[in-house]
Amino acid sequence: MAAPTLTRSLGRLDLIAMGVGTIVGAGIFVTSGIAAATKAGPAIVLSFVLAGAICALVALCYSELASMTPLSGSAYTYTRGTLGEAPAFLVGWNLLLEYAVAASAIAIGGSGLFGAALNSLFGMPLATPILTAPFGGDALFHPDGHPAVARAAQARGALSVVPEAGSFSYQRVRAAAPQAARIAQVHPFGHAALVAERVARLGYEALCVTLDCPVGGFRTRNMANRFDPDQRHFAGNLTGADGAPGVAEVFGQLLKRGGLVWDWAELAAAAAGFGLPWIAKGVLTPAAAERALDIGAAALVVSNHGGRQVDPAPASLDMLPRIRAAVGPEVPILLDSGIRTGADVYLALALGADAVIIGRAAIYGLAAAGEAGVDRVLELLTEELRTLMILSGARTLVDIDTGRVIRAAT
Numbered sequence: 001m002a003a004p005t006l007t008r009s010l011g012r013l014d015l016i017a018m019g020v021g022t023i024v025g026a027g028i029f030v031t032s033g034i035a036a037a038t039k040a041g042p043a044i045v046l047s048f049v050l051a052g053a054i055c056a057l058v059a060l061c062y063s064e065l066a067s068m069t070p071l072s073g074s075a076y077t078y079t080r081g082t083l084g085e086a087p088a089f090l091v092g093w094n095l096l097l098e099y100a101v102a103a104s105a106i107a108i109g110g111s112g113l114f115g116a117a118l119n120s121l122f123g124m125p126l127a128t129p130i131l132t133a134p135f136g137g138d139a140l141f142h143p144d145g146h147p148a149v150a151r152a153a154q155a156r157g158a159l160s161v162v163p164e165a166g167s168f169s170y171q172r173v174r175a176a177a178p179q180a181a182r183i184a185q186v187h188p189f190g191h192a193a194l195v196a197e198r199v200a201r202l203g204y205e206a207l208c209v210t211l212d213c214p215v216g217g218f219r220t221r222n223m224a225n226r227f228d229p230d231q232r233h234f235a236g237n238l239t240g241a242d243g244a245p246g247v248a249e250v251f252g253q254l255l256k257r258g259g260l261v262w263d264w265a266e267l268a269a270a271a272a273g274f275g276l277p278w279i280a281k282g283v284l285t286p287a288a289a290e291r292a293l294d295i296g297a298a299a300l301v302v303s304n305h306g307g308r309q310v311d312p313a314p315a316s317l318d319m320l321p322r323i324r325a326a327v328g329p330e331v332p333i334l335l336d337s338g339i340r341t342g343a344d345v346y347l348a349l350a351l352g353a354d355a356v357i358i359g360r361a362a363i364y365g366l367a368a369a370g371e372a373g374v375d376r377v378l379e380l381l382t383e384e385l386r387t388l389m390i391l392s393g394a395r396t397l398v399d400i401d402t403g404r405v406i407r408a409a410t
């Protein structure tokens with residue numbers, strides 16, 4: 001039987017196209033811009049010329065070696081033919097390494113595109129558009145609490161907003177994951193400027209000021225269930241020492257529902273002394289958004305506190321487009337309340353958010369499996385978001401815009 005033969009079907013153009021395709025990876029689009037912006041400036045052109053000349057010399061070496069050793073195997077075979085087994089062994093392994101490095105460089109190119117909607121929040125890099133929420137009493141869900149949440153966030157390049165009424169101190173959480181625990185949440189109860197000073201000393205870079213919780217909501221399910229958690233789980237920062245209020249004092253304020261405990265003027269006065277950029281959390285109307293920006297907020301969290309404060313409050317997603325329209329495209333807007341899936345993240349980004357914050361989704365992961373559970377939640381949300389981006393033809397996060405969402409008639 002005749003040996004099978006393969007038909008030659010690749011022509012000159014195909015080979016050139018394949019060669020160029022192999023050489024040009026995602027990296028050329030991502031890293032050359034960074035090198036031009038931060039290192040070489042216009043002289044980057046000279047780098048390209050120099051690299052081109054070196055590549056031409058390498059190509060000449062390769063063609064000489066290929067004509068001397070007309071066998072397949074590339075650099076491994078050439079080295080074996082000219083220098084022997086041992087050097088060829090080393091060159092072979094180096095080739096493998098080169099491919100691994102090249103492959104991961106392309107992966108970074110890809111993830112760079114993924115994180116491009118809002119590259120940074122006041123200089124804090126955002127590798128993903130998902131942050132974890134400040135939720136108090138975290139040790140009720142898992143003994144590892146927010147340090148575990150922040151570690152999971154850090155591993156996924158996410159930021160964590162660390163709560164004032166958490167089970168662990170700002171210091172403990174930051175020490176657990178300094179790359180994630182960079183935003184400290186505070187309630188504006190008159191001691192906020194003091195907290196701002198303290199967290200700045202710990203290295204926090206921004207404050208998240210909760211505007212929508214001057215008193216606790218009228219939570220009838222909690223009452224019916226006689227939910228009365230041990231207050232020590234909320235005392236990570238509310239120690240009653242060094243000017244910090246005690247947990248009983250704050251709970252008293254939250255639960256007694258004694259009336260207005262702050263107003264915009266008091267917040268403006270406190271904010272003047274913050275010394276850190278601050279994010280207004282709990283904004284649900286264009287008027288509140290404008291007010292917060294007027295007194296110095298640098299970003300907004302459109303939120304109804306996870307539906308825990310005002311029972312007939314509108315959904316944050318419904319209010320988002322109006323707030324985006326009122327404040328313009330430049331103000332960073334985060335959204336929370338009801339984010340459970342990658343599709344929810346997609347919708348929030350499409351309707352005007354730069355990133356989202358997850359509260360209960362992170363809590364469910366924490367309760368189920370501690371740090372690993374939060375990690376899995378972040379992984380699932382990200383994977384679903386990526387899948388939707390591919391299916392909707394959005395190459396980058398910035399491409400996710402209102403044009404991709406159809407609102408059902410109500």
Ligand SMILES: Cc1cc2nc3c(=O)[nH]c(=O)nc-3n(C[C@H](O)[C@H](O)[C@H](O)COP(=O)(O)O)c2cc1C
Pocket residue numbers: 133134135136137163164165166185210281303304305306307336337338339357358359360361363
């Ligand atoms: C158990 C629990 C505790 C919370 N504690 C706080 C808090 O101390 N400070 C705060 O600003 N928000 C707090 N929140 C609200 C979250 O920061 C966030 O706005 C909300 O959970 C988002 O909605 P989601 O749970 O649907 O994602 C808490 C939420 C939950 C579920």
